[in-house]
Amino acid sequence: MNDLAIMSKAMLQERKDIIFSILGGFIAGIAGVALFSASGYMISQTVFAPPLYTLIIITSMVKLLGLLRAASRYGERLYSHRATFSMLSRLRVTFFARLIPITPGILNKNRSGDLLARIVGDVESLQHYFLRVAYPPMIALLVFLATMVFTSAFSIWIACVLVVGMLLTAVIVPGIVLIGQRKINGRVREQRALLSTEVTEVLYGFRDLKIYGQLPEREQQLGQAAVTLTKEQQKAADNLLRGQSMHTFVTFFISWSVLAVGAWLIIEGTLNGVFLAMLIMASMTVFEEVAAMATLPAYKQDSEHAAARLHETVGSADIESVQSSKVLSNNQAISIDIDQVTFQYQDEWRPALQELSLHLSAGSKTAIVGASGSGKSTIIDLLLKLRVPTKGSIKLNNMSVQELDEQSIWQTTNVVLQQGHFFRGTVRDNLLLNDEQYSDEQLVEVLNQMQLPQLRLTDMVYEKGENLSDGEKQRLALARAMLRKGRLWLLDEPTSSLDYVTEQRVLQQLLNSATEDTLLLIGHRLTGLEKMDQILVMDQGKIVESGSYSELMEKQGYFYEMKKIEWQMIGEAAI
Ligand SMILES: Nc1ncnc2c1ncn2[C@@H]1O[C@H](COP(=O)(O)OP(=O)(O)OP(=O)(O)O)[C@@H](O)[C@H]1O
Incomplete structure (x- = not known):
């Protein structure tokens, strides 16, 4: 239930609209009951041929009540929907804001399709919380209490019948729906997540699945997931429909009971017969307001489940959030101190x-060089505050990364990750991801420096850079980094797909651009490292060797052995 706290908070923020909608709902409810009661009374009165003015008064009352009901229903709908959509928008923004800082961790735990289903489906499910869970009982109770006071003025017995009806429609029928709902037990949501996962995997892995001949099987799984989802949705809809049918049955049963009790009271002489039609009409109308109670458990369970899953997805964000108020300055190159870090x-x-x-x-x-899986890329993630060290501390310009605002870290860093992302758009769009101001000449110059003279700024780049070769993608990512003005360069295997000559040219350009800045280059290849001040050799999460190129070669240790193997592989002359 705590998970729904976020909804209660959102409701508090929309309290003005909520109060207006409750007021509108209450007025519409009692106006409805009064309208039908007055109609019933008018029909009964006409039998006694009352004076014309009596009929005129009652008819005018009926008309006025009709107008009042329509106007207040309109107000109720307007305010309740406005509150709902404002809450939904708040919820999306809050959820997104919490999601961003913990994205790497989340992608680690969830399959992207499942995450997509959670973000879209669960947030959407929460929109029902106010309209279908919190709101109906309030209106039902208020309208019912008002009707009870009204009917008890005519007959306490008929009021008692209405209480029984209220218990049946507001407690027993929803209870039965809840039991059915428990059986369905979130299966719709699970199936929806499964379908979303299947769709994403088939979409992303289409080429590989086709080549490995797995496409028909995956398509079959996809079809199966779609069919199962439809069946589960059907079951959920049947359960709701059953609840609504039971509600209608109870409503008519109570109206018949009011008729029977009323008839008996008239025979007994304790109720004036002219009021019977009015009381029957009142009983029929009051239960219209309770109709939403039949489906309430289903929506309640749905909202609770959705809130719990959203909480589970972003919950850790609250725990890990540390006050991050310090900022890195772009005026000076950045020093890095990593102290006893375990991750x-x-x-x-x-x-x-x-x-x-x-x-x-x-x-x-x-x-930084070293075996694959030795932890090189993890260091970049930690420096960018995308992950938090399990132990130890990291400082940039003597300020703990934990205390630094991540935006300021990202703004002062020129990053090329192993798999840079490209968006559908032109080369220009992909170069200028921020609001950076560069002339076309400057952009073309950077493309040339990165050995991409063949690309025009207006050329289209497909989603994920599908129409570019791996080497082109790397050079475009480097060009993007070159356009940034950060004082720290974090480059994770930025040239692994380039041929030797292009790689050397590109690296030289990078070093020229970063003369005054701090640069950290991760790579597998050991060529061109002579220009580095320091080389760190990593193995199994530890630095096993460090020093300048000449120091390491002199030492004839780990780096020297790696270099020897590289020489043998590229067929260079003996040492
Ligand atoms: N998202 C992840 N979830 C779990 N384990 C991971 C994840 N990313 C990396 N690892 C593990 O952490 C270790 C270090 O990975 P890392 O990517 O830092 O190595 P690397 O030296 O950069 O490798 P490579 O040179 O192949 O890119 C590896 O054992 C890897 O399996």
Whole structure:
């Protein structure tokens, strides 16, 4: 239930609209009951041929009540829907804001399709919370109490029959729906997530699935997931329909009971017969207001489930949030101090980094090399505050990363990740991801520096850069980084797909651009590292060797052995 706190908070923020909608709903409810009661009374009165003015008064009352009912119903709908959509928008913004800082961790835990289903489906489910869970009982109770006071003035017995009807429609019928709903138990949501996951995987992995001949099987699974979802939705809809049918049955049963009790009271002489039609009409109308109670449990369970899952998805954000008020300045190159840092991915049995310490002075050029999986890329994630170290501290310009505002870290850093993302749009759009101001000449110059003279700024780039070669994607990502004005360069294997000559040219351009800045380059290849101030060799989450190129070669240790293997592989002359 705590998970729904976010909804209660959103409701509080929309209290003005909510109060107006409750007021509108209450007036519409009692105006409806009064309208039909007055109609019933008018029909009965006509039998006694009353004076014309009596009929005129009652007819005018009926008309006025009709108008009042329509106007207040309009107001109720207007305010309740406005409150709902404002709450929904608040919810989306809050959820998104919480999601952003923890995105890497979340993608780690969830399959992207499932995450997509959660974000879209669960937030949408919460829109029903106010309209179909919190709101109907309030209106039903208020209208019912008013009707009770009114009917008890004519007969306490008929009021008692209405109480029984109220208990049946507001407690027993919803209870039965709830039992049915528990059985369905969120299966619709699970199936929806499964279908979304299947769709995303088939979409992203289409080419590989086709080549490996797995496409028909996956398509079959996809079809199966769609059919199961439809069946589960059908069951859920049947359950709701059953609830609504039971409600209608109870409503008519109570109206017949009012008729029977009323007839008996008239025979007994304790009720004036002229009021019977009025009381029957009142009983029929009051239960219209309670109709929403029949489907309330289903929506309540749906909202609770959705809120719990959203909480589960973003919940950790609250726990890990630390006051991050300090900012990195772009006026100076950035120093890096990593002290005894250990990092372990969630659910992994061994740490990716183990008590790692390193110092990169401001303006220095460092390369990290080492075996695949030794933890190189993890260091970049930690520096960018995309992940939080399990132990140890990281400082940029002597300020703890935890205390630094992540936006300021990202703004002062020129990053090229192993898999840079490209958006559907032109080359220009993909170069200028921020509001940076560059002339076309400047953009073309950077493309040329990155050995991409063949690309025009107006050329289209498909989603994920599908129409570019891996080497072109890397050079475009580098060009993007070159256009940033950060003082720290974090480059994760930025040239791994380039041929030797192009790689050397590109690296030289990068070093020229970063002369005054701090640069951290991760790579597998050991060529061109002579220009680096420092080379760190990593293995199994630890730095096993460090020094300048000549120092490491002299030492004839790990780096030297790696270099020897590389020479053998590229067929260079013996050492
Ligand atoms: N998202 C993740 N979830 C769980 N474990 C991960 C994740 N990313 C990396 N790892 C693990 O952490 C360890 C270090 O990974 P990392 O990507 O930092 O290595 P790397 O040296 O950059 O490798 P490569 O040179 O192949 O890019 C590896 O054992 C890897 O399996």
